[in-house]
Amino acid sequence: MNKRPLVWFAVFWMIGSTIGAEFNSMGIVMAAGGMALVLVALVLLKQATPRLAAVCLLGCALAAGERLWADARNVTALAGLDVPDASYEVEVSGTIVSAVEVDGDRAAFRVTADTVCVQGKQPLKLRERLLVQVRLAEQPHQEIAAAWHRGDKVRFAGELSLPAGASNSGGFDYRRYLSSQHIHWLVKVTGIGAVHAAPGPGWTAAAVLGRVDAARDWLGARFDSLYPADQSGYMKGLVLGIREDLDPDQFQQFSRLGLTHILAISGLHVAVFIYALGAVLRLFRMTRERMLITLMLAVPLYVLLSGSSPSVVRAGLMTMLGLLAARMDKLKDGLHLLAAAAVGMLMWNPYFIQDVSFQLSFAVTAGLILFVPSVRHAMPHWPKGKALLDLLVVTIVAQAVSFPLTIYYFNQFHLLSIPANLILVPFISFIIMPIGAVALFLGLLWPLGGQLLAAVSVYANDWTFLLVEKLGAVDIVHSIWATPPLWWIAAWYFILAVICRLLPATPSAVHKEDTDETIPLQEAAAGQDTAPIWELQEEQQRPIWQSRFAFITAAGLAGIALLLYAYFPDVLNRTADVDVLDVGQGDSIYIRTPQGKRILVDGGGTLSFRKPGEEWKERSDPFEVGGKVVVPLLMKRGVHAIDLLVISHLDSDHIRGLKAVLDAIPVRSILWNGSIKRAEDAEGLLSEAVRKGIPLYRAELGQQWKMDKETAITVLWPPPASNKTIPIVEEQNDDSVVLHMQIYESTFLLSGDISSEAESAILSRLDQADAEGTSSQSLKQQQQLDKSIDVLKVGHHGSRFSTSEEWLSFWRPLQAAISVGATNTYGHPHPDVLNRLKAAAVDAFRTDQDGEIRYKVNRTGIYEQIIKQK
Template identity: 60%
Template sequence: MRMNRRPLIWFAICYVGGSAAAAGLSSRGVMLAAGAAALLALAAVLCRQASWQLAAACVVAVGLAAGERMWADARNVTALPALLAAAEADGPRAAYAAEAVGTIVSAMEVDGDRVMFRVAADRVHVEGEAAPRELRERLLVHIRLAEQPEQAVAAQWRRGDRVRVAGELTLPAGATNSGGFDYRRYLSSQRIHWLLKAKGTAAVSPAPGPIWSAAALLGRVDSARAWLGARMDILYPSTQSGYMKGLVLGIREDLDPGQFQQFSRLGLTHILAISGLHVAVFIYALGGLLRFVRLTRERILLILILSVPLYVLLSGASPSVMRAGLMAVLGLFAARIGKLKDGLHLLAAAAVLMLAFDPFFIENVSFQLSFIVTIGLITGVPPIRKAMPQWRRGKALLDLAAVTIVAQLVSFPVTIYYFNQFHALSLLANFVLVPFISFVVMPLGAISLVIAIPWEAGGKILAYASHYANDWTFVFVERLSKVDSLRTIWASPPLWWVAAWLTLLGISFYLIGCLTEQANAWQLKAASAADETVPLGTESLLLTPLGAAADDAVSLPRSRGLRISLLSLGFIAVMLLVYAYKPDLLDRRAAVSILDVGQGDSIHIRTPQGKHILIDGGGTLSFRKPGEEWRERSDPFEVGQKVVVPLLMKRGVREIDLLVISHLDSDHIRGLQAVLDTIPVRSIWWNGTIKDAEDARKLLARAVDLDIQLYAAKAGMEHRLDQETVLKVLWPVPATTEAVPVLENQNESSVVLTVQLYESTFLFTGDINSKTEQSIMNHEQQKGGNSLPSSGSISVMKISHHGSRYSTGEEWLKYWNPLSAVASAGASNSYGHPHPDVLSRLAQAETGVWRTDRDGEVRFMVTESGLFMQ
């Protein structure tokens, strides 16, 4: 019975499967999954692949894991259900004055003018209620600082302190764009359902909490990490300290965002996260030191067992380092009692223990990547390495190549599912940098930190050696990451595709192992035959053992079958890659998406032939005054980098055929900087003016640097992007001079155009007001043009200027007679957009209205038969 050889592994597989089913399926789906598991277990028993005891244990594992997750989901609800219902009814602007009392249960994050920490509240008083409520509610607290000295005040707060916070309770934002980041779901997986926003440190009243509570003990760990991080700031220059803190201590808050982006492009972010390799280096170094002082094996193992959890805590206790630490402790304990088995058993035990501790771990990307890659390395490296040449001199390089290749193959589907990009130079970067950083830079950093504790000058001397290593690393990463021709963008594949790829790899590793074993057996047989004395003459053929000839006769067809199977798997892999890279290859539907970018505009259009148009890119406005540089955050929210680019990449936009910049106001263009830096753009239409603003100058200069063709859009321009897609520019009118004018007030010079997809027409209006609307109508009537479709009305109009009161006039609506209209406005904008007068005029015109502030992303699908909402 094959399955009985590894009972723990099968139990863990079933446990993870049950937890995943409960996390992703409805109650009925979980019951069906459990039933399917029971049938598979019965089949395994009937086919004599497993004993009935193991089959029963596997079914129990599915039930236990699913039941635990469903029980956790049922308990993972707010203790303020009435307030939640009111907030959902009031919409995204809902905020309720409240005061919470509880214990700080996270490290303090002080970043610019914002402080964040988590509170386990035991009392909440909402304004309007008679008395405070005694309850248990986790809150994420946001403090907006008013003055720079408040940063030092907030930095004194510690995990474990008791606090009273007065502010406003709000709901976390959900995903308002299809496929966008769902902050509410993310916080819910950490059992947080409310944000408590306050202004200034005066809103927080801290007091010491119990000194022996779990939070207080972890607070001391936070202080130790902060103290060690401060030592790193002394040992390394500002350009390197954040990198070294992430590498050695797992403190990633101070890592330069641009530097992180370069590592991310090459698939190197795992180096910056404490993981199994870091734990292995820690155990190796500490074990070597303990052997040097001649401790016994038993004492060394005991010290290592006690030391690994401390290292896990000091390095931040992320899921990846928890997995590695737990595997290490289990392995060391098993070695101490003489029961150590292979790595898969340790991994299985770690998975079950972690999910039993917190079933929400299964949704964590770090958890998923850590376990998937570790399984791949354990099962894939041995057969791949045996299939490679067995050189003596280059053994270490071949071992490293096997590990790198397997890690890349196994992590590839998860990487493109979550991060939507893969760089062809990632293999080279990992091959060179992983050993260099892991066995040179990281040990140097750790040892210099340890030495600097009693002897700062000595630590600086050793750290100085790694300065050059870091400089070389940064130059190497920067140059490789800039080879954009080898960087590919992938749409997020379906989950079945990820599972199919990993299954394909598992089967391939098994077949490669079988082929290698067979080849090695033949080589041994040939070697033994060559060592024997062979009689001269043809009669020697008769002396060949009949058994050996029979074995060869059987092995040859088996070898052929294995090779054919591998070739078939290779063909399937190619088909999977083609599907993942071009999932919409045969899709002839057009799509128009008015993205929710807050108070701004960004529209993505996919044509029937698979070309892409982007109109504007949104922009996060900054109201910082001179002298308030301290308010700047290390990685400030920028809508292009955080919203527009991830959405485009998730949808497989590898190239933008046409970028239309309606005008140069910040809420339309700031997000485009990230677009130009990430996604190739073939050509740009803009309104033909210049604005004396930093973001406008920077954007146009970046376009010129990238050698993108820029065209001044003028009324009368018409362009057929493909057979079913026609663009017509209605405004602005051609300038009378050849010089490019400088224009500070850009609204009335917005590019206004129609886009016809099949028989449906969309009107995009920028930020024009009613005066310009009249001018456009006059211009169209004077030239005798007819921009209307044959039906006499357009399909969808993007409402001018986010629904400003003085836009979208009655005559404008009568002229275009739109069937539907969309207002792109921020959910919490202070302008009152869209204005009630505009909504009233649209209602009188019997035009259907969609709003990004209320409805999120508005997406239309267009086919030959018509238009429909998705």
């Protein structure tokens, strides 16, 4: 620690910032005490001086205090209105402080309000940052909205509401995300007629940034003229950091292989920019001192022009600090620059500590600086292949460092990510990106020359996309990981550091170091004093290579144990989960049995009401509940494969999200109602299942599925088919698959979208079986269907024509779960249904009010968890 005090100060500053962000007051006190004990131990082990330990502890406390102070100030000025699910009519005047994004029938921007009038009351003079979404009624209105700029003065009227919180366990918390950007309210405006914009003062910060936005848009438009439609968005992201026009499917393919960092402007892009600009300046015979100053002044312009994301801000700060140190002839190692950049960014905005881009950028950069030399020295000296070995080491180290954060946030890892990065990162970074940048600026002076140069990269991009698609399609090496705990991430980095610290250098590397550099005796002695205590003890008993091998082996085994724990986190968990997911107006139920079998009943579905001629309203990345909600939730829960997918029926609000599930997660078998519906999504889903070779089973009354020894599923509906043909059924509700599920001694009834008529038919079948004494009666006795059930999944989202008194009287449920959308226009759940549940003394939970409804089941019984934020 004593050799790099700034680095350790930065480490404890980041720890303090994390403590302030994640813990309450008691947790902060306990965490601070733990940090103090760690520093005391380091002092006693002579790894840190008392002064350095005190400074680090002070930095940790200051960072935590800064975060608490920031949280205390990060509150809404509209006190008394922050009531969940409430909305208010408001009139607002203020200044646009972000670029205006026009996507389909919506324009979105951020406003710093100076006057807010709530529901016709006296206007309030205040400063409040708002997110504004304007619904566009006609296609020409897109051009009008696109003419609004950052820095414009704006007045508008709309509906004020709180952003949505996380309504599923582990789901995206939009409210928290906006709060980290000091936004606490969302305003929805209907029509551009409710918005009045005019140019604001010309030299405010917002107006200056508005000119930067205009320059970015203008440069982006040049890419539209140089590249075909399927490549222009990709090149904008690669060169300018404009990712709004990147095709979502294309981005998903890059994400699957862990290649999205290529599309994020980062240190590599800044390095290429500095190298290219430096080469140009050298052509003008500029002195070294002037060139360093010129480059230092050029970096902020590039940071602004490329979007100012945390990764490019980090790279820009490091570059400026490095250039400044070089100008003063005091250039230190890159770790000091990284530490200074980290502390500077967190001092400016402590909320950066929770930004994924910030975390990945600093972690990977620090890992490359710390671990690459050790790993490289442990590899053989190969003069002819030095560049290839260097690239291989950088790729492997970057993957190892980013791995825990990747599975924590994205829950997937593709083994072919390593060769994909090895091949594509240098190819794209050193060939495609420079060609695109040169083609852009050459096209400004000589359009034909720019087009000819761009044409070279067009063919290269086609091969890049093809390679990414083919590699990503190899599902056998694509793995899904549950979100690991934070202690696991810390343990992974500790083991990685131990292994890299103890790696022995190859004889050729040692010989090269001995001949290239001489270490003073004082430094050698200092190095012996600071060696780890375990190495000193081992050296007295055995050769150093043996002690290194023993520790590396132990660390490697610990790393394997960590991987197994992360991939199978619930292998010993015998508590079952039944989760009614909040997917809006639709159904999706995830079940994990006590033995770890995975069942998914329906996948929700986002309904579209587009009319012919309204294609312009389609957004570039429309919300789709399967890809945005269901798949991420399943991945976060470590669902490697779905053992049984139940398609209750083929209505869109139950199946449209399943396409994304089939694309992302292996499905081993499908149980469906045995019919076909003439609809694009229904036919497409069944065709995709057949194409993938997934066995399809028709559900029939009396079928039993024994998932494991504690879990049994009985099909109560639909009735057996009269022939072997698959019927076409347009009205699917009363053909829904109805399941009776028993886990340990707890029972669930999943009733799809059946109406009271189907309910009566099911009960008649059960009564008939009882009277005739058929095999169905034996089945009924085995499953104890005449006993009360614990949980009823209310049919058809609480429709008035379902969940009859007869149905409730027969099953006598203790609880009811209603899957329903908060903004549905059907009136679900109907008051009559709620009254019938209340009269039957059934406790009812609703996804629109309670969020995801989670049931934990073990041998002692069942208990529920309500997720939604209030």
